[in-house]
Amino acid sequence: xxxxxxxxxxxxxxxxxxxxxxxxxxxxxxxxxxxxxxxxxxxxxxxxxxxxxxxxxxxxxxxxxxxxxxxxxxxxxxxxxxxxxxxxxxxxxxxxxxxxxxxxxxxxxxxxxxxxxxxxxxxxxxxxxxxxxxxxxxxxxxxxxxxxxxxxxxxxxxxxxxxxxxxxxxxxxxxxxxxxxxxxxxxxxxxxxxxxxxxxxxxxxxxxxxxxxxxxxx
Numbered sequence: 001x002x003x004x005x006x007x008x009x010x011x012x013x014x015x016x017x018x019x020x021x022x023x024x025x026x027x028x029x030x031x032x033x034x035x036x037x038x039x040x041x042x043x044x045x046x047x048x049x050x051x052x053x054x055x056x057x058x059x060x061x062x063x064x065x066x067x068x069x070x071x072x073x074x075x076x077x078x079x080x081x082x083x084x085x086x087x088x089x090x091x092x093x094x095x096x097x098x099x100x101x102x103x104x105x106x107x108x109x110x111x112x113x114x115x116x117x118x119x120x121x122x123x124x125x126x127x128x129x130x131x132x133x134x135x136x137x138x139x140x141x142x143x144x145x146x147x148x149x150x151x152x153x154x155x156x157x158x159x160x161x162x163x164x165x166x167x168x169x170x171x172x173x174x175x176x177x178x179x180x181x182x183x184x185x186x187x188x189x190x191x192x193x194x195x196x197x198x199x200x201x202x203x204x205x206x207x208x209x210x211x212x213x214x215x216x217x218x
Contacts (some may be wrong), residue, residue: 005093006034007195011173012188013181015044015152022048023150023188026056028063032094035063036192037070038106040085040150042125044186051082051127059088066090067101068133071126075103078127086126087119087148091140091192098146101135105151109159112144116159145169145193147176152187154180169193 014021022041027034039055041048058077059070067088074086085104091097100108102121110117117138122131145163149155157180166172169191181187 003195004029004034005032005195006091006192007169008036008190008192009169009173010188010190011170011177013177013186015186016183018045018186020046020049021188022052022186023152024049024052024056025148025188025190026059028059030064032092034091034093034192035059035065035067035070035088036091036146036148036190037086037088038148038150038188038190039074040104040106040152040186040188042082042084047082048084048186051078051084054078054081055084055086055126066135067099068135071101071103071133072130075126075130081127083125083127085121085150087121089119089146089148089192091146093194096140096142097137098140099135099137101133103130103133106148107151107153107155108146108148109155110138110144110146111159111163112141114160142194145172145191147172147189147191149176149189150185150187152182152185153177153189154182156180 022044024039026037039052041051055074070088085106087102087106089100108119173191
């Protein structure tokens with residue numbers, strides 16, 4: 001089995017009393033490019049789960065679409081059924097670039113260089129009214145961590161402090177689900193970060209690149 005250069009962990013639970021989760025996620029690889037999506041079907045229960053499934057099915061059928069095109073495609077796939085919130089992140093491991101686009105209240109935080117950056121989605125709901133989708137690209141450091149989560153997770157946690165106590169991505173996801181989920185909604189948290197070996201290789205490539213630039217400038 002091929003080991004991808006990113007470690008991805010998810011912790012999730014349905015609305016208390018429901019048997020299905022109205023949230024869902026989808027991860028697709030294309031070479032060194034990883035596309036991650038988190039979906040929150042409106043409300044909870046079977047209808048919310050059906051909307052989330054329609055979105056992830058569309059994503060799985062079109063793994064090469066960039067975030068903006070993926071959001072547009074999911075909007076069309078959900079037209080006429082219950083809508084959803086959606087956030088799509090595309091990580092190019094080779095170039096160290098993250099591009100994201102989202103609609104609704106699925107949120108994300110990127111931790112790197114000792115700081116947290118909030119990745120903000122546009123308002124509205126896919127399947128209902130879609131605004132102009134505006135993708136944003138961020139350059140990734142060698143040591144980064146990405147959180148993507150539905151609004152069943154309260155967002156007042158300290159990601160920097162959590163990184164100090166959680167042993168790995170799964171531990172981070174489970175700690176957030178246990179300590180910061182709301183009792184009034186489905187809750188899902190996805191954590192993505194470079195694997196240890198990939199992180200060392202990325203750091204080495206960055207150093208070589210910097211040395212090359214220094215020599216050429218002389």
